[in-house]
Amino acid sequence: MRCLLIDDSPRYLRAARALLEREGVAVVGMVQTAEEALAQVAELRPDVTLVDINLRGESGFDLARRLTSGDRPDRHSPVILISSHSADDFEDLIESSPAAGFLDKSNLSAAAIASLVEAGGD
Template sequence: MRKKVLIVDDHPSFRSAARLLLEHEGFDVVGEAEDGASGLAASAALDPDVVLLDINLPDLDGFDVASRICLDQAAPKVVLTSSRDPREFGPLVMRSGAQGFIPKGELSGARIDALL
């Protein structure tokens, strides 16, 4: 069964590239959101298996969005992403409830599967 993915990122070019890549690698991208508030709403409405979530969003911090999504045990798995160096985030990734972190330049279906 194909995993359903929601992409939450404020850059349309990244959302488009991530969609193409993930669909090519067998994922079903069920939606996109450009900020944290719409990401939370889309996560609730679309029932994805995975939320690919940018850390730097214009309205809410990605760590905060992840922790809100992960409050429910039936919630989708969250994978954080950023173009910044992951060492900058220290323990924030794990404290957010996310499955882990993938740098944007290293995004692949295999990397997502490895975290799940």
């Protein structure tokens, strides 16, 4: 599985990359802004894109919509929203999002990502 990480924390990006790569996920890129994310998704064509819901003033929910919009040729790559906040804090926004699912950052794992990607394909 090839993954792109989008988070505004360089420290979290490094930690998430190390964890996922230990579990067999190829982290093909790490970016901190929505604009970088749009460019990298188009260039790298990851199998899944993990998007923090709060990107230092930018909305991860908006980015998820942009990444999955109908006019993007790379829109078929699933997006998973991530946050250090509980899903309960954003339940309505998560449910109305085009994302394949949500992961609390403390529950990040290759298995959790694969499970959401598989469930999103049903």
